[in-house]
Amino acid sequence: MSMTSKGIRLNDDMYYECDRPEFEDWKTIARSGARWSMEARIDQDNSSFIYVRLQKMEGFTRCTLMLQSSSLEGLHRADVLFFEDWKKLEKIRAKPDTKSVEQHQRRKAIVKHAQGEAKNAPPLSSKVERTRGMKERRREVIEEARLSSSSAKVERKNEETNYVEQWSEERNKKVVSLLKRKKDND
Known part of the structure; x- marks a missing residue:
């Protein structure tokens, strides 16, 4: 659990926020590169909220899931971890294969051919000639x-x-x- 520029980060995609007035200031400090860890208590059955100790020698504050992470709201902790693992696997699978490389090369060849034809084409007429008789x-x-x-x-x-x-x-x-x-x- 750490404080980042987006909010309190639990996993890769889970960000929380709290109602404290200095919370926006902490996000600004984290934006400048100074991240820090925090102590937290997590409800395994519901990912909608967590309890975080925002400062030393202070009690825990309830933090709620931010709108950008709302797709994970109300899920069990195991479901959240499963979803994150699935996303990592999909990212690995999305690496380019021979078919996508061939498509990219064909697209580049078509663009190069079109650019060559555009160079050889006669110059466009003036605006007056194009608009005459419009x-x-x-x-x-x-x-x-x-x-x-x-x-x-x-x-x-x-x-x-x-x-x-x-x-x-x-x-x-x-x-x-x-x-x-x-x-x-x-």
Whole structure:
């Protein structure tokens, strides 16, 4: 257990803080390179808090887990140690292999090829030449969009009118005139 610039450090990823007013000053002192060890009491069942003796000849102060370490909150001490060991193993496994080296070399070759082509390409025209006719091109694009949206509206309207016509024809077929109704002879 030691005081660091991030707070009271228990393991690699567990940092605690307390409500003492001089706590921020201690973090500043530790930031300048002066770390110091502290005596602590740990609850094996809950990693959310610890008790730390902040100064000699003083009682223990309750310190809570900081927000940056909140993923380990409430875990048993064995679970925290298991998680840290797992992270160390994953870091070892993440070392580059032949596949990642080949991918890196391919990427470098592609970048080098693109840079060579960029050198051989004709120089870009001036800003005046690139922007000439821009308003007309924009107007054409807007007009095309307007025409396509209006033609879509017309098609939708035609579909709606076709549906209404079909519905009215079906309804007319089902209508029976009262004058042509057969009378039942009782």
